[in-house]
Amino acid sequence: MGPLAGLRVVELASIGPGPMCAMLLADLGADVVRVDRLEASGLGVPMAPRFDVNGRNRRSVAVDLKSPAGRDTVLRLLDGADVLIEGFRPGVAERLGLGPADCHARNPRLVYGRMTGFGQSGPLAQAAGHDLNYIALTGALHAIGPAGGDPVPPLNLVGDYGGGALYLAFGLMAAVYERQTSGRGQVVDAAMVDGAASLMSIFHGMRAAGAWGGPRGSNLLDGGAPFYAAYETADGQHVAIGALEPKFFAELVRRLGLDESFIASQHDRERWPELRRALADALRAKTRDEWCTLLEGTDACFAPVLSLDEVHTHRHAAQRGTYVEVDGVVQPGPAPRFDRSVPAAPRPAPEPGQHTGEVLAEAGFAAAEIDSLRSAGVIR
Helix, strand or coil: CCCCCEEEEEEECCCCCCHHHHHHHHCCCCEEEEEEEECCCCCCCCCCCCHHEEEEEEHEECCCCHHHHHHHHHHHHHHCCCEEEEECCCCCCCHHCCCHHHHHHHHCCCEEEEECCCCCCCCCCCCCCCHHEEEEEHHHHHHCCCCCCCCCCCCCCCHHHHHHHHHHHHHHHHHHHHHHHCCCEEEEEEEHHHHHHHHHHHHHHHHHCCCCCCCCCCCCCCCCCCCCCEEEEECCEEEEEECCCCCHHHHHHHHHHCHHHHHCCCCCHHHHEEEHHHHHHHCCCCCCCHHHHHHHHCCCCCEECCCCHHHCCCCHHHHCCEEEEECEEEECCCCCCCCCCCCCCCCCCCCCCCHHHHHHHHHCCCHHHHHHHHCCCCEE
């Protein structure tokens, strides 16, 4: 089920964007087999598999990649695969005998996806880092934070997931599409610095046009504009206002009962402090839920700021089925939506090695081979 049904993916276990990318493919129907290490390896926050949302919807084999027999086992799995996902530092897969040349020698149609922070080349390619380091090089981190304050980490959404997982998934599907014409696989070099830089495209255009470039927290979309910001309500909660377009801003001003002279001077920066105070005073007069009753669903571009404990109960999410419950854990469902190729309900993440025998048998391993590999400590 799902639009990617029939796509066969092998994922070499990693952290961050690699698992997220594999989840996106698996959610849409791809058969994803994760190759785990034999022993626990500190791949992220220790927790039971059912809490590993990014690890859902795949099967797991546990293999000793450092042994020749383990390497050969994975290569045999790749014989029937469409896509490989690996997130090692540059050169590690080659040292394991699982680099692009090794894999393409056996399966020339394989799309080989490489997920790193700095990319496969460049002076920082071998350096360690995390999301925050990668987005620091792209201007994204510099742009996020309060006026006069320090840059604020936007969780790990911009580097790991936006610039990493999503661009890797996009690149993999582009290569699979191209393969229909060429008949050949290729390497997809997905770097979080490249993806995060791409996400910043509009801001480069705005900067060149003179529409962006003031200090942090003073621009249109970084909290500087009072009509694109979050405000506290009477009960200590917050609401988000995003009335960018003049007609939506006018709707907001009128619904809040503000001085209508603000409408004509929306982009007059000299009046922004006055407008911010007026908005803050007005929105502080009622609770968040009272404002929801008055403004939600209007053209004032309003939304309540919800916590993770609240998001799944909001009426819009509930009606669309945005969240699902898997093995007792509430989590986002597959996205995006398809009108015909509807994905199956998600399955919880597997225990490492849970499907080793099953997957190897499907790949053509005889029962005696599987027993021999298990006895030798190559698989678990």
